[in-house]
Amino acid sequence: EYQSSQLPAAAKPSEPNRNRHYDPKKPHITDTKITKQNWWKHVNWLNVTLIVMVPLAGLVASFWTPVKWQTALFAVIYYYFSGLGITAGYHRLWAHSSYSATTPLRIFLALVGGGAVEGSVRWWARDHRAHHRYTDTDKDPYSVRKGLLYSHFGWMVMKQNPKRIGRTDISDLNEDPVVIWQHRHYLKVVIFMGLILPTIFCGLAFNDFLGGFVYAGILRIFFVQQATFCVNSLAHWLGDQPFDDRNSPRDHVFTALMTLGEGYHNFHHEFPSDYRNALDWWQYDPTKWSIWVWKQLGLAYDLKQFRSNEIEKGRVQQQQKKLDMKRSKLDWGVPLDALPVMEYEDFQDQAKNGRALIDVAGVVHDVTTFIKDHPGGKAMISSGIGKDATAMFNGGVYMHSNAAHNLLSTMRVGVIRGGCEVEIWKRAQRENKDVQYSKD
Amino acid sequence: EYQSSQLPAAAKPSEPNRNRHYDPKKPHITDTKITKQNWWKHVNWLNVTLIVMVPLAGLVASFWTPVKWQTALFAVIYYYFSGLGITAGYHRLWAHSSYSATTPLRIFLALVGGGAVEGSVRWWARDHRAHHRYTDTDKDPYSVRKGLLYSHFGWMVMKQNPKRIGRTDISDLNEDPVVIWQHRHYLKVVIFMGLILPTIFCGLAFNDFLGGFVYAGILRIFFVQQATFCVNSLAHWLGDQPFDDRNSPRDHVFTALMTLGEGYHNFHHEFPSDYRNALDWWQYDPTKWSIWVWKQLGLAYDLKQFRSNEIEKGRVQQQQKKLDMKRSKLDWGVPLDALPVMEYEDFQDQAKNGRALIDVAGVVHDVTTFIKDHPGGKAMISSGIGKDATAMFNGGVYMHSNAAHNLLSTMRVGVIRGGCEVEIWKRAQRENKDVQYSKD
Ligand code: HEM
Ligand code: HEM
Ligand SMILES: [Fe+2]
Numbered sequence: 001e002y003q004s005s006q007l008p009a010a011a012k013p014s015e016p017n018r019n020r021h022y023d024p025k026k027p028h029i030t031d032t033k034i035t036k037q038n039w040w041k042h043v044n045w046l047n048v049t050l051i052v053m054v055p056l057a058g059l060v061a062s063f064w065t066p067v068k069w070q071t072a073l074f075a076v077i078y079y080y081f082s083g084l085g086i087t088a089g090y091h092r093l094w095a096h097s098s099y100s101a102t103t104p105l106r107i108f109l110a111l112v113g114g115g116a117v118e119g120s121v122r123w124w125a126r127d128h129r130a131h132h133r134y135t136d137t138d139k140d141p142y143s144v145r146k147g148l149l150y151s152h153f154g155w156m157v158m159k160q161n162p163k164r165i166g167r168t169d170i171s172d173l174n175e176d177p178v179v180i181w182q183h184r185h186y187l188k189v190v191i192f193m194g195l196i197l198p199t200i201f202c203g204l205a206f207n208d209f210l211g212g213f214v215y216a217g218i219l220r221i222f223f224v225q226q227a228t229f230c231v232n233s234l235a236h237w238l239g240d241q242p243f244d245d246r247n248s249p250r251d252h253v254f255t256a257l258m259t260l261g262e263g264y265h266n267f268h269h270e271f272p273s274d275y276r277n278a279l280d281w282w283q284y285d286p287t288k289w290s291i292w293v294w295k296q297l298g299l300a301y302d303l304k305q306f307r308s309n310e311i312e313k314g315r316v317q318q319q320q321k322k323l324d325m326k327r328s329k330l331d332w333g334v335p336l337d338a339l340p341v342m343e344y345e346d347f348q349d350q351a352k353n354g355r356a357l358i359d360v361a362g363v364v365h366d367v368t369t370f371i372k373d374h375p376g377g378k379a380m381i382s383s384g385i386g387k388d389a390t391a392m393f394n395g396g397v398y399m400h401s402n403a404a405h406n407l408l409s410t411m412r413v414g415v416i417r418g419g420c421e422v423e424i425w426k427r428a429q430r431e432n433k434d435v436q437y438s439k440d
Numbered sequence: 441e442y443q444s445s446q447l448p449a450a451a452k453p454s455e456p457n458r459n460r461h462y463d464p465k466k467p468h469i470t471d472t473k474i475t476k477q478n479w480w481k482h483v484n485w486l487n488v489t490l491i492v493m494v495p496l497a498g499l500v501a502s503f504w505t506p507v508k509w510q511t512a513l514f515a516v517i518y519y520y521f522s523g524l525g526i527t528a529g530y531h532r533l534w535a536h537s538s539y540s541a542t543t544p545l546r547i548f549l550a551l552v553g554g555g556a557v558e559g560s561v562r563w564w565a566r567d568h569r570a571h572h573r574y575t576d577t578d579k580d581p582y583s584v585r586k587g588l589l590y591s592h593f594g595w596m597v598m599k600q601n602p603k604r605i606g607r608t609d610i611s612d613l614n615e616d617p618v619v620i621w622q623h624r625h626y627l628k629v630v631i632f633m634g635l636i637l638p639t640i641f642c643g644l645a646f647n648d649f650l651g652g653f654v655y656a657g658i659l660r661i662f663f664v665q666q667a668t669f670c671v672n673s674l675a676h677w678l679g680d681q682p683f684d685d686r687n688s689p690r691d692h693v694f695t696a697l698m699t700l701g702e703g704y705h706n707f708h709h710e711f712p713s714d715y716r717n718a719l720d721w722w723q724y725d726p727t728k729w730s731i732w733v734w735k736q737l738g739l740a741y742d743l744k745q746f747r748s749n750e751i752e753k754g755r756v757q758q759q760q761k762k763l764d765m766k767r768s769k770l771d772w773g774v775p776l777d778a779l780p781v782m783e784y785e786d787f788q789d790q791a792k793n794g795r796a797l798i799d800v801a802g803v804v805h806d807v808t809t810f811i812k813d814h815p816g817g818k819a820m821i822s823s824g825i826g827k828d829a830t831a832m833f834n835g836g837v838y839m840h841s842n843a844a845h846n847l848l849s850t851m852r853v854g855v856i857r858g859g860c861e862v863e864i865w866k867r868a869q870r871e872n873k874d875v876q877y878s879k880d
């Protein structure tokens with residue numbers, strides 16, 4: 001209410017509910033606790049049928065259905081087509097407008113995507129926009145924070161309260177006649193593209209109606225569904241976070257292999273308007289390659305890319321964050337401003353009386369226990385005791401490595417009043433009585 | 441002269457030259473240019489014989505020498521022994537004192553290391569300490585800056601001016617009777633361990649004197665030499681620099697495989713007193729494993745490790761350095777202090793007159809060209825024009841990603857006088873006339 005009243009042109013109410021019995025004023029089933037008596041009311045039986053029962057039936061049927069290699073090959077090809085319908089169509093084109101497509105391509109994608117049996121473009125893209133906008137929150141329709149299985153298909157198997165899902169603006173989709181047409185005739189599209197087309201094609205082409213129905217129809221649907229569901233589960237659970245680790249999305253090549261290239265999901269959540277999910281040519285992103293080919297064929301245009309400068313900035317910032325975390329776990333020695341201040345005379349006195357103190361750059365270091373371990377020998381390090389060894393340490397005698405500087409900082413015990421110039425001042429004073437030197 | 445006069449106990453002159461004709465007062469051959477007439481005087485013929493001629497002869501002889509599998513097996517085992525003599529003995533024990541060894545182990549290492557024909561421990565360790573102390577400079581005996589081939593064996597094939605090599609302290613080696621003994625009897629050790637022992641062993645054990653001489657003797661020497669030479673060439677040329685990139689040493693698994701684990705050379709140059717070259721168990725460092733086994737057998741003790749805190753500090757610093765380099769190549773937008781200052785009224789006026797200006801956190805952004813690309817839609821972004829959109833942008837309407845913040849910073853065009861609170865002040869002023877607000 002806050003948004004729509006403030007910004008009239010934007011966020012409209014969610015997709016209207018298809019269920020004629022749904023009344024937004026009545027309490028929803030999800031407002032009551034699951035019990036032994038009412039659990040079956042919580043289950044979304046239509047979805048259970050579509051994504052569990054039917055595939056199981058197909059699996060059982062496959063025991064009695066012989067496999068023809070032509071049908072198997074067609075099933076695999078058709079699997080890729082319906083997968084692309086979801087990844088290149090539903091996802092990158094409609095949910096994210098990461099490129100534009102001509103009407104023929106849009107019709108093709110709406111049809112093969114429909115054959116994957118994952119809902120209409122309109123319903124899918126609305127939920128997906130909410131997923132991006134409210135990632136990992138309660139308004140995220142498939143938040144992985146509610147469990148891996150929930151994000152995979154629990155959110156479909158159990159009924160959801162439509163009011164819970166975050167609102168998003170789908171005015172652009174409502175202006176796309178292909179989207180509207182597919183939404184209106186969704187059931188027909190599903191049945192035809194999901195089952196009838198593969199059955200008839202395999203029947204007429206290879207005289208294998210049954211195989212077409214079981215393999216290219218039912219079981220192919222099952223595999224496409226499970227694969228694309230992985231984008232909501234696996235891609236929020238397995239892999240690296242090179243761009244941002246505040247939310248759950250992750251990059252992993254395994255997820256990419258499962259999902260036609262949607263596995264570089266940390267990148268995708270950071271740059272959703274980019275038509276690519278993977279940046280490098282050697283990363284597996286066939287959805288990106290397909291879109292690129294369609295562009296060459298004149299079917300797609302206006303492919304959007306985030307400026308690489310911004311992408312690299314994100315990478316650098318995340319690396320910095322990781323590095324800062326690592327740094328904070330290490331011991332960097334007592335900070336200079338927490339060290340006691342020593343007079344130079346004091347430093348010299350203590351060094352004469354058995355405490356092996358060395359002054360480097362105005363900081364006093366106690367090397368007593370280190371002398372015997374000094375890789376440059378006892379004689380060398382001992383020659384610096386009670387002295388300002390700044391020059392010796394930094395190349396006058398030996399240009400110490402970065403590691404030696406780090407080690408040195410762990411031996412800090414004090415800072416000298418007046419800083420590193422004290423000894424030079426003193427010497428000048430001795431030689432030329434009129435140089436003045438004031439204690440601060 | 442500077443060092444030895446200043447620090448009497450330390451750095452002594454280099455190893456005395458074995459050549460009786462050498463007179464440090466006469467000009468050295470390396471002081472004259474190489475010409476067609478004198479080039480043969482520049483060549484170190486003894487070394488050419490030992491590391492080029494003899495191996496070539498062995499190669500030729502191998503055409504007429506049948507291979508017995510027992511001899512081949514012994515040659516490989518003996519190869520590892522003489523290799524370990526160099527890596528675990530010459531290098532990690534004597535040159536770097538990274539652990540201590542009992543007399544039996546020291547004798548063993550001095551003997552098998554001698555069988556690799558790479559000079560005496562004393563000579564080898566003196567040069568190697570100079571290599572660490574003066575890495576990549578003219579005082580480095582095998583500086584890779586003079587070319588990969590020079591660092592591999594050019595420095596041995598051509599005569600070198602002994603005065604050029606940096607001085608190092610080898611007083612500890614002069615106190616080790618095994619080192620002194622091996623140095624004094626070096627020629628006998630080489631001939632016996634390099635050739636006689638393998639010949640006699642294979643002769644008596646497998647009745648294969650000739651094979652023992654050619655394969656376990658000459659050709660094994662050749663392979664050990666070339667492998668260990670790689671530490672000076674390949675390890676300064678191929679791979680990563682996870683700890684420090686100011687000098688040439690590099691880490692690479694290929695070099696490690698060639699050199700019994702000496703290929704993690706960036707680590708080694710940073711932490712030479714550590715008995716390990718590789719830290720992780722899955723990295724190939726059989727020299728480290730051998731030392732560890734000797735420790736379990738009571739033959740080695742006092743294995744030195746750099747504190748892992750210091751090692752990780754080095755890694756973090758180098759990563760930071762790389763990251764800073766990457767960062768400096770990116771465009772981070774006009775720095776705030778380089779932006780012109782705008783009055784809030786000015787900002788509002790310009791926004792009304794067609795320039796799409798949005799104020800976020802007191803910084804004015806020109807989003808004119810971005811409106812049509814805004815992933816949240818034209819309506820959303822337009823609603824922020826001419827206003828303080830700080831809250832909207834940061835979660836009030838939509839919690840923008842890090843990427844969006846980065847993009848925003850590239851659109852900066854000015855800062856508002858008074859910062860982000862101006863609008864709130866103005867509103868308060870309107871509502872409550874007595875609130876005072878002063879222009880700085
Ligand atoms: C005050 C604390 C000191 C620390 C923590 C320290 C640490 C180290 C370390 C870690 C090395 C091994 C090589 C490296 O990592 O660069 C080294 C080498 C060396 N140090 Fe120091 N050092 C100290 C003081 C001195 C002083 C005062 C001198 C000379 C006056 C000196 C002379 C040398 C020399 C000559 C080497 C080279 C050894 C070689 O490779 O031949 N060090 N030192
Ligand atoms: C002022 C410069 C702006 C820039 C550079 C900008 C940038 C972006 C970007 C890159 C996204 C994509 C998602 C993301 O990366 O987080 C985005 C999404 C969004 N922006 Fe902005 N934005 C701006 C202003 C605004 C304003 C003023 C509003 C609202 C008043 C707004 C509302 C949104 C919304 C609601 C989304 C979410 C779209 C969705 O995923 O449904 N943006 N913006
Ligand atoms: Fe996601």
Ligand SMILES: [Fe+2]
Nearest residue numbers: 128132268272
């Ligand atoms: Fe997405």
Ligand SMILES: [Fe+2]
Nearest residue numbers: 671672689705
């Ligand atoms: Fe080296």
Ligand SMILES: [Fe+2]
Nearest residue numbers: 568572708712
């Ligand atoms: Fe070394």
